[in-house]
Amino acid sequence: MEEKKEVPEENLTEQNEEENSSGSGKFLIIAVIAIVGLTILFFSIRYLYQPKPIENNYEYNGFTFTKIEGYGVWFTEIQKQDKNFRVSMRYSPMEVEDIPIDRTAYQVILNSNELYLTVPNNLSSIAVLALAEVGRITGTQYGILDIPSTGALTHSKGDETPVKNCEDAVGGTGIILFNLGNYTRVYLEGKCVIVEGETDWDIVRAADRLTFGLLGIMD
Numbered sequence: 001m002e003e004k005k006e007v008p009e010e011n012l013t014e015q016n017e018e019e020n021s022s023g024s025g026k027f028l029i030i031a032v033i034a035i036v037g038l039t040i041l042f043f044s045i046r047y048l049y050q051p052k053p054i055e056n057n058y059e060y061n062g063f064t065f066t067k068i069e070g071y072g073v074w075f076t077e078i079q080k081q082d083k084n085f086r087v088s089m090r091y092s093p094m095e096v097e098d099i100p101i102d103r104t105a106y107q108v109i110l111n112s113n114e115l116y117l118t119v120p121n122n123l124s125s126i127a128v129l130a131l132a133e134v135g136r137i138t139g140t141q142y143g144i145l146d147i148p149s150t151g152a153l154t155h156s157k158g159d160e161t162p163v164k165n166c167e168d169a170v171g172g173t174g175i176i177l178f179n180l181g182n183y184t185r186v187y188l189e190g191k192c193v194i195v196e197g198e199t200d201w202d203i204v205r206a207a208d209r210l211t212f213g214l215l216g217i218m219d
Contacts, residue, residue: 060093063217067092078215080144089133089208093218096209101186105193106213109138110145112174116164118152119178127200130178130207134195137211145214147174166192176210178203186210 056067056074063076074092078085109115115138117131131151136142139149152164154177169175169192181196186206188194195210197203212218 056092058092058094061217063093065092076217078144078217083143085142085144087137087215089211090129090204091208093212096205096212097218099184099186099206099209101209101213102188103213103219105186105188105210108188108191108193109147109174109176109214111172112147113172115147115149115174115176116152116162116168117149117176117178118154118162118164120154120180121157123178123180123203124200127178127180127197127203130195130197130203133204133207134176134211134214137214166190166194178207 056065058065063078065074065076067074071088073088073090075086075088078087117135117138119128119131135149135151136144138145138147140146150162152162154163154165156163164175166175166177166189169190174191174193176193176195178195180198180200180203182198184197184202184206186193186195186209193210195203195206197206209218
């Protein structure tokens with residue numbers, strides 16, 4: 001009977017770290033594709049149902065914002081091309097008023113023939129929600145801005161996930177980079193729109209600030 005060899009503890013530790021790292025990378029890729037695919041029912045923006053338990057309600061620039069108990073998101077209604085849409089956001093306008101934004105970013109995005117919403121490979125799953133906040137509005141699935149929008153990573157993971165960076169913002173290709181930084185803001189680097197946050201949730205806040213601007217809810 002063959003004697004079973006014990007694996008040294010340090011080798012097991014290295015192996016676990018490698019597996020965790022690989023698993024984390026795979027999870028991020030799946031999260032990017034799933035979220036930007038705009039298929040999560042929780043974030044559906046079509047006006048399909050009427051929420052009942054109202055937690056908060058206020059008007060902002062003519063738009064009524066309602067926070068629904070148990071959902072943790074804010075809803076408002078917009079009209080585009082004679083169609084009504086119920087739009088959900090993690091934050092309300094009052095919660096993002098302090099975030100500086102380069103308003104030139106609006107036209108850069110609106111003038112794009114296609115958009116890539118890209119994140120660094122090590123960005124957390126929380127911050128990746130920022131892609132959903134912007135992608136649901138810019139993309140084609142719900143017919144609001146109708147700009148083909150695709151999730152991407154800044155570095156290759158050896159699969160079919162697109163790799164896009166700010167230098168790819170040329171011609172009709174728009175790039176929105178979501179990243180951690182020293183500030184919470186939305187600014188331009190050349191023609192690349194950068195959504196920056198000091199924390200993961202700040203990236204989501206900055207994404208909502210950009211989205212409200214694209215919808216005309218905020219200046």
